[in-house]
Amino acid sequence: MKIRKMQKGFTLIEMSIVLVIVGLIIGGILAGEDILENSKRISIVSQLQKYKSAYESFKEKYYSPPGDMSDAESAWGASKTNNGDGDGLITSSGSEDYLAWQHLALAGFINGYYSGALTAITNVNIGVDIPEAPYTKTGYRMIRDEAKILFKTNSVQFGRYRSGSDMDNGALxxxxxxxxxxxxxxxxxSEGQLITISGYDIHHTRCVIAGDAGDEDDTYAVSIKTRDCILIYYLDQTQQ
Incomplete structure (x- = not known):
């Protein structure tokens, strides 16, 4: 009597089923990554709008931008905060760019508590000195940087941590x-309330392609896949 040898390996049908399952798993992972990525971008939009609203409410109540308020110590006590210089600009002088978040929190316009200064001497402590953002080592800085021509008003800058810097590494x-x-x-x-610039030591063309008609014709360099871009969200109206 002949004894059949046990067949080894997968049949074509079994292989097809395995490939379908693997494809579904990979597709599910990729879909999940897309959902997570989209949620991060939506979170940034929401946070920028929230901080603009908080800034406007603070100015309406205290007649001064947060961080720049010259009588902040009278409002909340010298043990809790420091005064700004009252010139209407949120600058790095006197740590106004860090006091801004502290003033907003003390006034109840944003949640949390912020240090009002650099807690690590020369390096920003994200989540302590400034609000944290969704991507790794990213956060928000409130500033009117007169050394940079594109900072036309007090602004929220979204960027990524760089040692010894003011969150000026590209984040997106x-x-x-x-x-x-x-x-x-x-x-x-290059126009409107939100503009984009390149991060530290990165050529501007890696984020923005200049058009022939000036700023109004500029476009995003979407073929670039690296995170080289910083966002600047104007908190006051600008003259375009």
Whole structure:
């Protein structure tokens, strides 16, 4: 009597089923990553709008921008905060760019508690000195940087941590920045309430492609896949 040898391996049908399952798993992972990525961008939009609203409410109540308020110690006590110089600009002088978050929190316009200064001597402590953002080592700085011409008003800067810096490393790819811009502004990286610039030591063309007609014709360099871009969200109206 002949004894059949046990067949080894998968049949074509079994292999097809395995491939379908693997494809579904990979597709599910990729879909999950897309959902997570989109939620981060939506969170940035929401946070920028929240901080703008808090800034406007603070100015309406105290007749001064947060951080720049010259009588903050009278309002909350010298043991809790420091005064700004009252010139209407949130600058790095006197740590106004860090006092801004502390003043907003003390006034109840944002949640949390902020140090009002650099707690690590030369390095910013995200979540302690400034609010944390969704991407790794990213956060928000409130500033009117007169050394940089694009900071036309008091602004919220979204960037990534760099040792010894003011959050000036690129935090987003141009495509991510465009996605945020079209949700909150006009899709133009160089005009409107939200503008985009390159991070520290990065050529500007890695974020923005200059048009032939000036700023109004600029576009995002969406073919660039690295996180080279910083966002600047104007808190006051600008003259374009």
């Amino acid at each position: 790819t141009p495509k991510q920045a465009l996605n945020i811009d079209e949700k909150i502004d006009d899709r133009n990286p």
